Amino acid sequence: MKKIYPNPAAALEGLLFDGMLIASGGFGLCGIPELLIAAIRDAGTKDLTIASNNAGVDGFGLGQLLTTRQVKKMISSYVGENAEFMRQYLSGELELEFNPQGTLAERLRAGGAGIPGFYTATGVGTVIAEGKEHHDFNGKTYILETGIVADLAIVKAWKADPSGNLVFRKTARNFNPPAATSGKVCVVEVEEIVPLGSLDPDTIHLPGIYVHRIVQGQHEKRIENRTTRKKEA
Amino acid sequence: MWDRNQMAERAGRELQDGWYVNLGIGIPTLVANYIPEGVNVTLQSENGMLGMGPFPFEGEEDPDLINAGKQTITELPQTAYFDSAQSFAMIRGGKIAMAILGAMEVAENGDLANWMIPGKLVKGMGGAMDLVAGVGRVVVVMDHTSKHGESKVLKACTLPLTGKGVVDRIISNLGVLDVVPGGLKIVEVAEGVTEAELRAATEGTIVD
Numbered sequence: 379m380k381k382i383y384p385n386p387a388a389a390l391e392g393l394l395f396d397g398m399l400i401a402s403g404g405f406g407l408c409g410i411p412e413l414l415i416a417a418i419r420d421a422g423t424k425d426l427t428i429a430s431n432n433a434g435v436d437g438f439g440l441g442q443l444l445t446t447r448q449v450k451k452m453i454s455s456y457v458g459e460n461a462e463f464m465r466q467y468l469s470g471e472l473e474l475e476f477n478p479q480g481t482l483a484e485r486l487r488a489g490g491a492g493i494p495g496f497y498t499a500t501g502v503g504t505v506i507a508e509g510k511e512h513h514d515f516n517g518k519t520y521i522l523e524t525g526i527v528a529d530l531a532i533v534k535a536w537k538a539d540p541s542g543n544l545v546f547r548k549t550a551r552n553f554n555p556p557a558a559t560s561g562k563v564c565v566v567e568v569e570e571i572v573p574l575g576s577l578d579p580d581t582i583h584l585p586g587i588y589v590h591r592i593v594q595g596q597h598e599k600r601i602e603n604r605t606t607r608k609k610e611a
Numbered sequence: 612m613w614d615r616n617q618m619a620e621r622a623g624r625e626l627q628d629g630w631y632v633n634l635g636i637g638i639p640t641l642v643a644n645y646i647p648e649g650v651n652v653t654l655q656s657e658n659g660m661l662g663m664g665p666f667p668f669e670g671e672e673d674p675d676l677i678n679a680g681k682q683t684i685t686e687l688p689q690t691a692y693f694d695s696a697q698s699f700a701m702i703r704g705g706k707i708a709m710a711i712l713g714a715m716e717v718a719e720n721g722d723l724a725n726w727m728i729p730g731k732l733v734k735g736m737g738g739a740m741d742l743v744a745g746v747g748r749v750v751v752v753m754d755h756t757s758k759h760g761e762s763k764v765l766k767a768c769t770l771p772l773t774g775k776g777v778v779d780r781i782i783s784n785l786g787v788l789d790v791v792p793g794g795l796k797i798v799e800v801a802e803g804v805t806e807a808e809l810r811a812a813t814e815g816t817i818v819d
Binding site: 405407408431454455456457458459464467468474476478480481482483484487498499500501502503504506536546547548549551552553554555556583599600601603604605606608609 | 656657658659660665666667668669670671672673674675676677678679680681682683684686692693694695696698699700702703722733734735736737738739740741744745771772773774775776
């Protein structure tokens, strides 16, 4: 089966529908599937629920889908850098389910691993625990969180081979592997597609079994918070 | 009274050789500048990195290499990268010895509020709830009072909690307090501050 597609729109062909749940990789603007997000914007798919650690910034990343009002609900841990998000949320136009960052990552991992729920101490005694089943193990209280299985996972990797084996780069890995595994279908965008056999099998971060479609493209890779130090004289 | 850097320096003295540590955003980030001589700590960044290095030189920024505050950073010889699920597995699993983070309010029983002001600020908890629930020791670095002079070290938090009974030690601009059975115990008073001033600025119960 051929996994390589010529462009992001082709890679998403037949996968998008209104009201769907999409899991997206990325942390801030680092390692986000920016080409696939733009293609979803162009496709105009509506009423999306998106599980993603962040919601992009105004006009870039997932922020673009907020501008076009394609998002019904976000499942995120931190949305601080997005004025349009705040506006839509505070006016009640956008639903928001806050998940602690590690709980969101584990929900995606669990969903992809066939684990429907897991207990965690994270959030016990906070609003996050309200309405959730509590259970004590060895004298400590935990809450039940559920795995997420997404209709579609969109992720960004550094390199792929034609079989879908992926290698990520530095902290751009972040939510991409757990998001990828949570998808019933996973589409990945990469900077480079390398020939079969050129990736050392011992260094593959995510095996191709999780990857259904691959598209290569140019990435802007915007930096959100450029911080430097001066060279000492 | 301690300034931001003096608070960070004091927090740096909490670090022990060999520890893996997570530093939060704001003053806690400055603690990296005050790691004592002879103490080797490995900094974890919850977006997927152990062995966080300093900020890059101008022109050497890498968009694929950021910390949890989304700042560009660098790697070290001992650096390891991993995904977010692995990152929080080590946090939840108790492998991180200590987290140093900021606070809006702390209560005498160790309750911490640092993520949300209802109706106003909606940003999210990020990884803070996981960190305070999972790491070995939680140290809070904060201003003791608000801009209006109201205590932020309280009998009970008024804001939504980040964690219940999770704080071990508070390092404020006025001094150092430990959360102990029955309330807060004064460990240290900042230079130029009297114990009476520290007590007056603390709403929570101080035990001797």
